[in-house]
Amino acid sequence: MVTQPRIGVLALQGDVPEHLHALGEAGAQAVAVKTLAGLAAVDGLVIPGGESTTIGMLLERYGLMAPLRERIAAGMPLYGTCAGLILMAREVEGSEQPRLGCMDITVRRNAYGRQVDSFEVDVPAPELGGTNPLRAVFIRAPQITAIGPEVRILAEMPNGPILVRQGSLLGGTFHPEMTEDRRVHAYFRRMVQEQ
Amino acid sequence: MDTEKSTWRTKVGLAEMLKGGVIMDVTNAEQALIAAEAGAVAVMALERVPADIRAQGGVARMADPRKIREIINALRESRFEIPVMAKARIGHFVEAQILEALGVDFVDESEVLTPADEEHHISKHAFRVPFVCGCRDLGEALRRIGEGAAMIRTKGEAGTGNVVEAVRHMRAVTGGIRRLQSMREDELMAEAKRLQAPYHLVVEVARTGKLPVPNFSAGGIATPADAALMMQLGAEAVFVGSGIFKSADPRPRARAIVDAVAYYEDPKKLAEISEGLGEPMSGIDIRQLEEKQLLAPRGW
Numbered sequence: 101m102v103t104q105p106r107i108g109v110l111a112l113q114g115d116v117p118e119h120l121h122a123l124g125e126a127g128a129q130a131v132a133v134k135t136l137a138g139l140a141a142v143d144g145l146v147i148p149g150g151e152s153t154t155i156g157m158l159l160e161r162y163g164l165m166a167p168l169r170e171r172i173a174a175g176m177p178l179y180g181t182c183a184g185l186i187l188m189a190r191e192v193e194g195s196e197q198p199r200l201g202c203m204d205i206t207v208r209r210n211a212y213g214r215q216v217d218s219f220e221v222d223v224p225a226p227e228l229g230g231t232n233p234l235r236a237v238f239i240r241a242p243q244i245t246a247i248g249p250e251v252r253i254l255a256e257m258p259n260g261p262i263l264v265r266q267g268s269l270l271g272g273t274f275h276p277e278m279t280e281d282r283r284v285h286a287y288f289r290r291m292v293q294e295q
Numbered sequence: 296m297d298t299e300k301s302t303w304r305t306k307v308g309l310a311e312m313l314k315g316g317v318i319m320d321v322t323n324a325e326q327a328l329i330a331a332e333a334g335a336v337a338v339m340a341l342e343r344v345p346a347d348i349r350a351q352g353g354v355a356r357m358a359d360p361r362k363i364r365e366i367i368n369a370l371r372e373s374r375f376e377i378p379v380m381a382k383a384r385i386g387h388f389v390e391a392q393i394l395e396a397l398g399v400d401f402v403d404e405s406e407v408l409t410p411a412d413e414e415h416h417i418s419k420h421a422f423r424v425p426f427v428c429g430c431r432d433l434g435e436a437l438r439r440i441g442e443g444a445a446m447i448r449t450k451g452e453a454g455t456g457n458v459v460e461a462v463r464h465m466r467a468v469t470g471g472i473r474r475l476q477s478m479r480e481d482e483l484m485a486e487a488k489r490l491q492a493p494y495h496l497v498v499e500v501a502r503t504g505k506l507p508v509p510n511f512s513a514g515g516i517a518t519p520a521d522a523a524l525m526m527q528l529g530a531e532a533v534f535v536g537s538g539i540f541k542s543a544d545p546r547p548r549a550r551a552i553v554d555a556v557a558y559y560e561d562p563k564k565l566a567e568i569s570e571g572l573g574e575p576m577s578g579i580d581i582r583q584l585e586e587k588q589l590l591a592p593r594g595w
Contacts, residue, residue: 112557113315113336115308134557149312151336151377158334158557183312195374209376215400216423218305221298239308240378240400278308 105292108133108142112158114150114183118277119285126285128292136167144177144292147184149239149275152209156187156198165198172202177268177295179288185271186242193245203269204248211243223262227254228283235281236262236274244273254287268295303445306425309378309400310446310509313337313532317522317553318380318511320344320536323362324369330539331375333549337401339380339534340366345407345454346537346576349588355408357383357390363397380427385594386412395424401446403427404439406593407453407536414595419443429513431464431591433471434490437500440508441493447506449530450591451514454537456578458521460591461514462528468510469529475501514591517542517575519555519568526559541576548572 104127109119111132123130123146133139145168147155159165172178180188187199191206212219218240222233234255244261247253255263255272263272263284270291276284316336321327322344330338342358343351358381367379378400383390385404390411394402404417406429419426420443428439429450436447449468451461471490478486478501487497499507512530516522517538525533533556539549551568558564586592 111315115311115314117314118311150314151312151316153331153375153377154316154334154336154553158554161554162558197374209374214398215305215309215378215425216301216395216398218309219298219300220302220304237304237308239305239312240376275308278304278311 104129105143105289106131106141107144107146107289107292108138109146109148110134110155110184112162113154114148115275115277116148119146119148119181122277122282122285123289126282126289128285128289136164139164139167139171143295144179144288145171146288147178147180147187148277149182149184152183152186152199153197155183159187160198165200169200169202172200172269175268175295177270177288177291178202179270179272181272181275181277182239182241185273188269188271191246203264203266203271204251205244205264205271206246207242208245209242210240212238212241215240221257223255223257225255225263225283228287230283234276234283235279236276237278238274241273301423306445307508309425310427313378313511314509315556316532317556318532318534319539319549320534321366322540324365326540326545327366327369328373328375329546330549331370331373331377333546334553335377335549336532337378337380338366338370339382339403339536340399341382344537344540345590346456346541347454348407349454349590357381357387357394357408360393360397363394363399367398382408383417384408385410386415386417388417391417391422391424391426395422399424401425401427404444405429406450406590410593416442416595427511429591429594430468431594432467433475433500434492435594436468436506436510437490437492437496440496440506444508446509446511448511448513448534450594451512451516452581453514453590455515455581456517456538456541456576457581458515458517458524459581461512461516461521461525464514464591465512465525465528465530468506472500472504472506476504516552517578519551519565519572522552523555523559523565526556532556538576543573548575
């Protein structure tokens with residue numbers, strides 16, 4: 101029997117309970133992380149949806165940014181959704197906001213407009229297994245406007261990628277934790293197990 | 296691809312994204328930037344903070360659209376892309392239509408403004424923009440959710456700098472939920488009648504043990520300890536109104552309240568966070584207020 105991987109959800113701000121619930125359903129042991137000791141005790145980490153400026157500031161103020169970068173450089177799998185993806189992006193158009201900058205992508209914040217333009221849509225996702233489309237929920241969502249050569253697209257819409265992977269890094273512009281479909285969290289759980 | 300805009304899931308979803316954060320009242324572009332730099336997850340764009348509304352009296356209405364645009368533009372130009380909320384009067388659905396047209400991200404149908412209707416609230420499902428509404432107890436929360444509120448905040452007593460009513464209202468909501476959870480199914484209809492709440496929502500809360508939308512706290516939070524108290528009592532995020540810009544030194548206080556909400560269950564960190572912030576806003580003893588001066592009873 102394969103042991104359950106221990107996956108943390110960065111719990112400084114954002115939709116933490118939804119990710120903990122989704123990871124649990126996807127077969128992981130899910131824990132909230134907000135300290136160095138908490139970070140040291142997990143095999144993989146999710147950065148949830150929320151406000152990327154708030155989460156980035158708190159990572160710096162509480163001395164978590166550098167240790168988190170070290171864990172990522174040492175190969176710890178990381179999955180960011182929405183705000184989490186922005187924090188992972190090497191380039192954020194027009195912004196110098198504090199972030200990890202670990203993934204070779206460029207993102208545009210709030211690319212679809214204001215909250216009234218938030219939307220959901222069915223997207224084909226053969227890379228995640230199963231034939232059903234994925235219901236993707238976009239909330240004041242960013243857009244991935246450029247990707248580096250090492251970045252692989254796992255799901256996309258006509259205007260660009262929405263789920264991308266670069267080695268042990270996974271990033272998405274939408275919120276699978278807001279639906280009942282656990283394929284993205286299960287994919288990340290397998291990434292952690294394979295590490 | 297058939298995209299669906301402004302679904303219930305995207306409305307409640309934005310509320311979920313604000314969890315663990317602080318939403319700050321601001322009255323101009325400068326204050327909006329101070330709030331964003333401190334780490335606010337959203338700002339509430341206002342003409343006057345509740346303490347001034349209370350002091351000045353008269354009819355309190357939706358802010359001038361120019362004021363709201365000024366705050367939206369200031370945040371966008373400085374690349375802080377945090378959501379902007381604004382208040383409409385209870386029942387004033389045209390103020391809400393105007394706020395939606397301005398591109399506000401959340402409308403607060405608020406008891407802090409003078410009610411426009413003393414019987415009905417806005418029918419909120421009909422709007423594309425999500426709404427937050429205040430409540431004093433579980434029945435009021437479920438009535439507002441029934442009308443389409445995608446976020447609930449306990450009311451507290453705005454503009455007083457006194458957390459006592461916020462505590463009372465949060466305990467009333469969480470206590471009401473625990474009471475529902477302890478009930479037999481055949482007791483829920485009578486309880487729905489007692490709460491004056493939609494039966495299907497009463498059944499849902501009895502089953503899940505939580506409101507169907509996020510539950511934040513507002514009204515009287517003035518210190519990091521107040522914010523952490525509300526989080527430990529079950530709030531998922533906090534609104535701070537007059538507490539920041541009516542204090543002696545808004546910048547460090549704003550930042551400290553953000554930090555206190557992130558680390559609300561860590562007393563050692565809270566001690567460091569609370570140190571040397573200068574004078575908080577001077578508060579009001581609620582028992583010295585007359586019934587007609589209270590804002591929280593507005594809402595039906």
